Each structure stands twice: as C-alpha cells, then as structure tokens.
Amino acid sequence: MAFEPDRVRLLCMMSLTFGFFIVEVVVSRLTSSLAMLSDSFHMLSDVIALVVAFVAVRFAEKTQSTSKNTFGWIRAEVMGALVNAVFLTALCFTIILEAIERFTEPQEIENPLMVIGVGAGGLLVNLFGLCMFHGHAGGGHGHSHGGGHGHSHGNKKNKRNKICKSETPSGNGSSGEETNNLVGNCNSPNIIHSDRPERHDLLQENRLDSHINSNTHYDELDHTDESASQLNMRGVFLHVLGDALGSVIVVLNAIIFTFVWQPCREGEPCVKPCVDSHCIDHNMLVSALRNSTQAVTSAGPCWVLYLDPTLCIIMVCILLYTTYPLLKESALILLQTVPKQIDMQRLNEKLRSVEGILAVHELHIWQLAGSRIIATAHIKCHDPTSYMDVAKRIKDFFHNEGIHATTIQPEFVTVNSESPISLCELSCRTQCAPKLCCGNGDKPEKKATDKAMGLPISCLEVIVESPEHRGREQPPVEVEIQVGARSDGEVVQREVESSL
Amino acid sequence: MGRYSGKTCRLVFMLVITFVFFVAELVSGYVGNSIALVSDSFNMLSDVISLCVGITAARVSRLGSSGRRTYGLPRAEVVGALANAVFLTALCFTIFVEAVMRLVNTERIDDPFLVLIVGALGLAVNIVGLIIFQDCCYRSKRSGPVQEEKTQQPTGAEDRLTDPPGLSNSASDNPVKTRQTSQAAALNIRGVLLHVMGDALGSVVVVVAASLFYAMPLPPDAPCNWQCYVDPSLTIIMVIIILSSAFPLFKETGAILLQMVPRGLQVDHISEALAQVPGVLSIHELHIWELAADRNVATLHLKCADSEDFQRVSRQVRQIFHNAGVHAVTIQPEYTNEDQDPMACNAPCLSEDCRALGCCSATHPSTNVENYMEISTCPTGIVCNGHFASLPDKLGISILPEHSPPQNNRDHVVLKDTQL
Numbered sequence: 051m052a053f054e055p056d057r058v059r060l061l062c063m064m065s066l067t068f069g070f071f072i073v074e075v076v077v078s079r080l081t082s083s084l085a086m087l088s089d090s091f092h093m094l095s096d097v098i099a100l101v102v103a104f105v106a107v108r109f110a111e112k113t114q115s116t117s118k119n120t121f122g123w124i125r126a127e128v129m130g131a132l133v134n135a136v137f138l139t140a141l142c143f144t145i146i147l148e149a150i151e152r153f154t155e156p157q158e159i160e161n162p163l164m165v166i167g168v169g170a171g172g173l174l175v176n177l178f179g180l181c182m183f184h185g186h187a188g189g190g191h192g193h194s195h196g197g198g199h200g201h202s203h204g205n206k207k208n209k210r211n212k213i214c215k216s217e218t219p220s221g222n223g224s225s226g227e228e229t230n231n232l233v234g235n236c237n238s239p240n241i242i243h244s245d246r247p248e249r250h251d252l253l254q255e256n257r258l259d260s261h262i263n264s265n266t267h268y269d270e271l272d273h274t275d276e277s278a279s280q281l282n283m284r285g286v287f288l289h290v291l292g293d294a295l296g297s298v299i300v301v302l303n304a305i306i307f308t309f310v311w312q313p314c315r316e317g318e319p320c321v322k323p324c325v326d327s328h329c330i331d332h333n334m335l336v337s338a339l340r341n342s343t344q345a346v347t348s349a350g351p352c353w354v355l356y357l358d359p360t361l362c363i364i365m366v367c368i369l370l371y372t373t374y375p376l377l378k379e380s381a382l383i384l385l386q387t388v389p390k391q392i393d394m395q396r397l398n399e400k401l402r403s404v405e406g407i408l409a410v411h412e413l414h415i416w417q418l419a420g421s422r423i424i425a426t427a428h429i430k431c432h433d434p435t436s437y438m439d440v441a442k443r444i445k446d447f448f449h450n451e452g453i454h455a456t457t458i459q460p461e462f463v464t465v466n467s468e469s470p471i472s473l474c475e476l477s478c479r480t481q482c483a484p485k486l487c488c489g490n491g492d493k494p495e496k497k498a499t500d501k502a503m504g505l506p507i508s509c510l511e512v513i514v515e516s517p518e519h520r521g522r523e524q525p526p527v528e529v530e531i532q533v534g535a536r537s538d539g540e541v542v543q544r545e546v547e548s549s550l
Numbered sequence: 551m552g553r554y555s556g557k558t559c560r561l562v563f564m565l566v567i568t569f570v571f572f573v574a575e576l577v578s579g580y581v582g583n584s585i586a587l588v589s590d591s592f593n594m595l596s597d598v599i600s601l602c603v604g605i606t607a608a609r610v611s612r613l614g615s616s617g618r619r620t621y622g623l624p625r626a627e628v629v630g631a632l633a634n635a636v637f638l639t640a641l642c643f644t645i646f647v648e649a650v651m652r653l654v655n656t657e658r659i660d661d662p663f664l665v666l667i668v669g670a671l672g673l674a675v676n677i678v679g680l681i682i683f684q685d686c687c688y689r690s691k692r693s694g695p696v697q698e699e700k701t702q703q704p705t706g707a708e709d710r711l712t713d714p715p716g717l718s719n720s721a722s723d724n725p726v727k728t729r730q731t732s733q734a735a736a737l738n739i740r741g742v743l744l745h746v747m748g749d750a751l752g753s754v755v756v757v758v759a760a761s762l763f764y765a766m767p768l769p770p771d772a773p774c775n776w777q778c779y780v781d782p783s784l785t786i787i788m789v790i791i792i793l794s795s796a797f798p799l800f801k802e803t804g805a806i807l808l809q810m811v812p813r814g815l816q817v818d819h820i821s822e823a824l825a826q827v828p829g830v831l832s833i834h835e836l837h838i839w840e841l842a843a844d845r846n847v848a849t850l851h852l853k854c855a856d857s858e859d860f861q862r863v864s865r866q867v868r869q870i871f872h873n874a875g876v877h878a879v880t881i882q883p884e885y886t887n888e889d890q891d892p893m894a895c896n897a898p899c900l901s902e903d904c905r906a907l908g909c910c911s912a913t914h915p916s917t918n919v920e921n922y923m924e925i926s927t928c929p930t931g932i933v934c935n936g937h938f939a940s941l942p943d944k945l946g947i948s949i950l951p952e953h954s955p956p957q958n959n960r961d962h963v964v965l966k967d968t969q970l
Binding site for chain 1: 580588589592595596599617618619620621623625626629632633636637639640641643644647651654655804807808809810811816817818835836837838839841849850851857880881882883885
C-alpha cells in the first residue's frame with residue numbers, strides 16, 4: 051500500500067523529534083537556559099505537525115465510501131496539508147514577532163557552547179527528517195499525473211479563452227449558467243458543427259490511444275495515491291525544513307557569539323551599550339569615570355546581538371515563500387475548483403463537438419484528491435435511442451481527459467417539438483433556489499443579488515412546471531427536469547440561442 | 551441577502567477599530583518603553599490578521615462561477631474559518647509555551663498601572679467586537695435546521711423522505727431561506743469571533759494580573775511571590791478554554807471540506823427510500839455532500855428498465871431528495887438488458903484500471919461488506935461502490951419493487967431498450 055512507508059516515516063520522525071524535545075527540555079532546566087527551552091518548543095511544534103500529518107494519513111487510508119462519507123476519507127490528506135501549511139504560516143508570524151522583540155531588546159546568549167551542542171543535535175535530527183521526506187518535496191510534481199498520456203493536454207491556456215472569459219458579463223443576469231454562456235458567447239455551435247468531422251476523427255484517435263494506453267493507467271494508479279499524499283508530505287517536509295533552518299541559525303549564532311563576542315567580565319567596570327538600559331549605563335559610566343582610572347570596557351560588538359533576529363527574519367521569508375504554493379494548492383482543491391490541468395473552455399468545446407450532443411450544461415469538474423477528478427454534467431441529446439452511443443462516447447471523452455468518475459444526466463429533446471429547445475427544463479420551486487449548488491436565482495432581482503453574491507443556482511428539482519410551460523402542452527419526452535432555476539421566458543430564450 | 555448584508559460591513563468596522571488600537575498600543579509601547587505593551591499589541595495584530603482572513607473569505611465567496619471554478623467559491627468561507635481556527639490554535643500553542651516559560655522563570659509586572667489601563671482598553675475593544683457580532687452566530691445556532699433534523703431523525707426520517715410534496719415542502723422551505731445565508735457566513739464569523747474572544751480573555755488575564763500587582767505591589771528587589779504565578783496560570787486556563795471552543799469549529803469545517811454526508815442526512819434512509827420507488831432496479835455510486843451552508847449536492851447512478859421508466863422514476867427520486875434537503879441532484883440512468891445483472895453498473899469508465907481512479911474506488915471491492923450503499927435488499931458482497939460491480943455468479947438478483955407500468959404516460963415516444 052502506498053501509505054505504509056509514509057506511516058512508518060512519520061512515526062519514526064515523530065518519536066525522534068519528541069525524544070529530542072525531551073532532551074532539550076531537560077538540558078535547559080539543567081543549564082537554566084531560557085533560549086534552549088524556547089528552542090525545544092520549536093521541536094514540539096514539529097511534533098504537532100507530524101501528528102496532524104499522521105492522523106491525515108491514517109484517515110486517508112480508508113478510501114471506501116462509508117455512511118458518514120460517501121467519498122471515503124481520501125481528502126483527509128489534502129486537509130492535513132492545508133492545516134500544516136496554515137500552522138506553519140502562523141508559526142512564522144510568531145517568529146517574526148519574537149524577532150522584532152529581539153531587535154528592540156537584544157539578549158546575550160548565556161552558555162553558548164551548550165547551545166552549540168544541542169543545536170547541532172537538533173540540526174542532525176532535522177537533516178535526517180529532511181532526507182526521509184525529501185522525495186515528496188518537489189513542488190508541483192504529482193498533481194498533473196491525473197493527465198496520463200493518451201489525452202489532450204489541458205494546460206495550455208488559449209488566449210482566446212482569456213478573451214472569452216472577459217467577455218462574459220459578470221453582472222449580467224444571464225451569466226448564471228456561466229459555463230454555458232462562456233461557451234455560447236465565444237464559440238457559436240455552428241463553427242463547432244462544421245469542425246465536427248475532424249474532431250470526430252480526433253476522438254476516434256483518442257479512443258484508440260486509450261486502449262493502447264490502458265496499460266499506462268497502471269502508472270496513474272500508483273500516482274493517484276501518491277499525489278494525494280504528496281501534499282501531506284510536503285507539509286511535513288516544510289515544517290521539518292523550518293525547524294532545520296532554525297537549528298542552523300541557532301548553531302551559527304552561537305558559534306559567532308563564542309568567537310566574536312566579548313562579554314563583560316566580572317569585577318571590571320563595564321558598559322553594555324547594546325542592551326537598552328540607559329539608566330544603568332549612565333550611572334555606571336558616571337561612577338566609573340569618577341572613581342577609577344581603569345579603562346571602561348564595553349561588551350562586544352553590537353551587531354552580534356542583532357544577528358539572531360536578522361537571520362530569523364530571513365528564515366521566515368524563505369519558509370513563507372516555500373509554503374505559499376502548498377497553501378494555495380490545497381486550498382484550491384478544498385474549494386472545489388477545476389484542477390489546473392483541465393481547461394474548461396476547451397473541454398466544453400470538445401464535449402459539445404461529440405456527435406449526438408446538442409448542448410452541455412451544469413458541467414462541474416472538481417478534484418477529490420490527487421488524480422481523482424470527478425465530473426457531473428447534463429447532456430442534451432436528440433432522443434433516447436441514440437443515447438447509448440452518445441453516453442459511451444461521452445465516457446470515452448472524459449476518460450481521455452483523465453476524469454474517470456462521471457455522472458452524466460441525459461436530457462432529451464423531441465424532434466417535433468416546436469418550442470425552443472431550452473437548455474434546461476426549468477421546473478423549479480423558487481424556495482429551493484438559494485439552496486442549489488450553483489446557478490442564478492429565478493427572478494431577475496433575485497438574480498441580480500444572487501449574482502452579486504456569486505450564487506448561481508441551478509434548481510434540480512422535479513416538480514412544478516415552469517411558467518412558460520404552463521400554457522403549453524407538455525413536451526412528449528420529458529426526461530430530465532433538471533436544473534436552471536430561471537422561470538422567466540426571456541432567460542430561457544437567451545439560453546436557447548446560445549446553445550443552438 | 552444583498553451584498554451589503556451587514557456582515558462584511560461589521561467585519562470591516564471591527565478591522566478598523568482593532569487596527570487603530572494596535573497602532574496606538576504599539577506606539578505607546580515604544581514611547582513608554584514597555585515591552586509588555588508591545589507584546590500585547592501583537593495580540594491585536596493577530597486579531598487584525600484573522601479579520602483580514604475573514605473579510606477576504608467573505609468577499610471571495612461571492613465570486614461567481616467561471617471556467618476555473620464551476621461552483622463559484624461558496625466554500626471560501628469554510629476554508630477561511632478553518633484557516634482562522636488553525637491560526638488560533640498555533641497562537642494558543644505559542645502563548646502556552648510562553649506561559650510555561652513564565653512559570654519556570656517568573657517575572658513581575660513592572661508598571662502595573664500602565665498595563666492595567668492598556669489591558670482595560672483592549673478588553674473594551676474586544677467586547678465591542680463581541681457585541682457587534684453577537685447576533686450572527688446565535689441566529690444560526692438557534693434556528694439551525696440541521697440540528698433540529700438531527701433530533702428528529704431516527705423517528706421521522708423515512709416518513710419525511712417519502713412525504714407527498716405539498717405537505718413537507720411548504721413547512722420546510724420558508725425557514726430554510728432565512729437560515730441559509732446565516733449559516734454560511736456563520737462559520738466564517740465564528741472563526742473571527744474565536745480570535746476576538748481569545749484576545750478578550752487575554753485582556754481579562756492581563757487586567758486581573760495587573761490589578762493584583764497594582765493593589766499589592768511588590769517591592770522592587772523582593773523575589774517573586776505567588777503573585778507572579780497568577781498570570782501564567784490564568785493564561786494556561788485561558789488557552790484551554792479557547793482550544794475547547796475552537797474544536798467544534800474544526801469539526802464542522804472538517805465535515806464540509808472532507809465531503810462528508812451533511813449532518814442530519816442519513817444515507818441509509820435515503821437509499822432505502824430510493825429503493826422503494828417503483829421502477830428502480832438498483833442504485834449505486836450514491837454520493838451526497840455539502841458544498842457549503844445548506845447547499846447539498848447528490849449524484850447517483852440509477853438502474854431501471856428503460857428510458858420511459860427513468861423519466862417517471864427520476865421525478866420521484868428528486869422528490870425524495872428534495873424532502874431530504876438535497877436540491878442539486880444528478881442522476882445517471884442505466885438501462886438493463888434482460889440478460890444483464892441489474893446490480894452491475896453498466897456505465898463504467900473504459901477499463902478496469904480506471905476503477906482506482908474513480909472517486910472512491912474500493913481497492914478490495916468484493917470485501918466491502920459494510921458498504922452502506924447496498925440497498926438493504928442487496929445481498930452482501932455487491933459492489934455498489936466502484937464503477938464496476940464484479941459480482942460472482944452465485945449472487946442472486948434481487949430486483950427491487952415491481953416494475954409497474956408508468957402511471958402518467960405523457961411521453962409518447964417509444965423507446966427501445968438502451969444499454970450503456
């Protein structure tokens with residue numbers, strides 16, 4: 051199982067780090083060194099991060115669905131990664147605060163040799179941890195594994211896409227079903243239809259490829275779980291890295307302090323210009339100048355005391371810079387966004403060019419974890435008899451895009467229906483509108499506010515006919531009364547235009 | 551709720567107040583050369599940061615759907631709440647560490663009067679914040695639908711699910727509308743409120759300790775007595791209080807982000823109710839999850855005899871889901887052949903290998919006996935879970951309720967058996 055080595059590694063590192071934490075606490079009590087005590091708590095924060103990652107790994111091992119979680123627990127690792135990333139960011143914040151305090155109130159290191167010793171020990175532990183988790187540390191590797199080989203690469207961004215996106219009016223009421231209008235505005239179906247022969251060939255090719263490439267799915271299999279846990283391990287790696295950098299700073303600081311700093315020796319009148327105690331210095335100076343002819347020494351070069359906070363701030367910058375991608379990635383997954391290797395615009399185009407598909411709406415693609423991408427769509431087809439072919443082609447298509455868990459809901463249109471082919475049969479209760487997953491509200495004013503709130507709504511509700519249908523006879527085939535929460539005809543019209 | 555529902559306004563107002571106070575404390579700390587003031591001002595800074603996170607989440611969650619985010623970003627507030635909770639936990643950890651060090655190495659408060667004043671002011675600011683937001687989360691808690699449903703769940707679930715539409719909907723729909731906006735923002739505001747509360751408790755501790763030193767001042771050279779231990783021990787108690795109130799927030803945001811079944815919904819009941827719909831042969835790949843707030847999404851594969859059946863069945867299926875509170879349902883029909891196993895999913899992905907790349911593949915499908923999604927009449931061992939249902943032959947076919955002819959035959963199209 052892909053989880054075993056992770057678990058072992060995490061346990062090993064946890065016990066090591068915790069052991070070292072205990073050692074540091076004991077030593078700090080023996081030497082009454084506060085700095086060591088505070089450094090030991092950095093180790094403790096490491097342990098906490100490792101515990102979080104371990105819990106996530108344990109959870110994510112259960113990939114089967116249960117009654118509490120129909121998707122299994124594989125997302126736990128993404129969540130563990132996010133928690134670790136935010137935790138690390140918060141720790142960086144507190145380190146910055148401490149560093150700022152040190153700037154205003156520099157402190158000398160007591161007992162630098164002991165600090166060097168323990169710091170070096172901590173560094174060794176952290177370096178060992180870095181080696182253990184290093185394999186997962188690469189930024190941005192395992193995420194595009196979901197692509198596989200025999201399919202189109204969704205990563206290339208079309209300039210056209212960007213232009214199209216900017217065309218979509220954001221305040222417009224019709225942009226509720228934004229995916230539809232996106233496609234509708236930019237590529238009229240006429241163009242797509244004319245391209246269809248070529249695309250059909252392309253699809254055939256893809257299908258062939260997919261057979262050949264079914265072997266490559268074994269790779270994908272391995273990578274699925276790997277890339278899911280990769281995020282988690284990256285979080286752990288970053289924590290260990292932060293701790294290692296901290297140990298480096300501690301050791302470096304202590305070494306420089308040992309060799310460069312000249313402390314005040316007992317018995318001699320000595321001034322400490324670096325530490326901010328005006329009154330004492332002043333009094334001392336005065337008394338010293340009055341009393342003795344001895345030279346007044348001053349404690350060592352001041353910059354030494356400022357080295358620690360400076361290095362800390364540099365370390366924080368490094369850590370934040372490396373943590374930010376992890377934070378962003380795990381947040382994007384949890385926010386149910388489209389995975390970055392998939393280009394929705396192109397996918398929409400290609401999907402609509404599949405033979406037999408009239409229109410596509412309510413297309414949602416999101417990433418569960420790793421390479422597990424899930425899609426749902428409503429597909430409008432000509433009639434039920436051709437549906438089975440269309441469905442197979444659709445599945446092929448998604449398979450080639452790397453999406454293997456799809457739920458396709460067909461909607462049929464009768465040939466003899468005079469009425470405009472609405473994208474969605476809009477039978478929806480107004481009350482459900484706010485509770486739907488996405489889509490605009492039914493009424494225009496509601497739509498405006500909902501759009502402002504970014505709540506596109508699609509009512510997937512069975513019942514009630516929409517007002518414009520009331521007058522007419524029910525269309526003969528009424529399969530999906532899916533979606534689209536609009537109840538005013540004009541919006542329907544707009545949709546119709548865009549889909550045909 | 552409109553764009554300016556007041557939540558963001560309140561957050562921004564709170565942000566401004568806190569930031570101003572932070573700056574004031576910082577400046578006075580440097581001017582008065584009091585490190586305690588400076589460190590207390592950093593508590594305010596962490597408040598400011600959590601407010602920024604909250605405001606950003608609230609703003610971002612209003613973005614519409616686009617090519618990169620097909621659902622829009624309603625989950626932003628949930629993620630924001632989680633981020634705030636984790637941030638707070640990390641801060642509590644560092645505060646705990648400092649308190650422990652203070653216990654070990656006691657220090658006295660040098661200028662209790664100044665600290666007392668500033669602590670009291672900070673407390674006032676935090677109390678203002680708590681008052682401003684006090685009605686947000688109570689409302690959601692009090693009228694929380696899910697909690698009510700939860701208590702009624704064991705007894706009324708099935709009735710509720712199969713209720714005729716007229717009865718249940720009118721009752722459940724109206725309160726739902728008022729609830730939905732509050733619950734989404736409630737998590738976010740709760741995250742921010744936890745920070746404010748933590749800060750308030752910290753200020754309380756500071757005030758108590760400072761007033762102790764003010765009332766019973768220690769002579770400058772005397773060693774620290776019991777008074778010096780008050781501050782750290784109260785701080786540790788405060789950390790425990792904050793962490794225990796952050797924990798429910800973790801659980802709630804975790805439940806949403808992990809795609810768990812929404813609270814109050816019992817998948818077993820739903821699948822049983824679905825199984826009893828006439829015409830439904832089997833159901834698999836049933837997934838119910840919560841996008842955010844009250845927005846539940848469900849997908850399933852439904853096996854029935856033919857397309858005509860499916861139209862009739864889908865209406866009832868949606869009704870069941872509607873009664874359960876799930877309004878975004880995507881149903882994939884699968885039509886059976888006579889010689890085909892009605893249990894098997896006949897719309898899988900292309901090859902067996904895809905199974906593991908499916909949403910929730912069972913790597914050991916045949917041993918997945920505790921899979922809730924089996925219809926209760928399903929014999930065990932059936933995979934209702936992956937794309938493939940690789941059934942051994944010996945399993946009997948249990949066809950669920952009789953395939954009765956469609957009642958309202960409004961569709962005039964003659965359909966052949968279609969097979970996917």
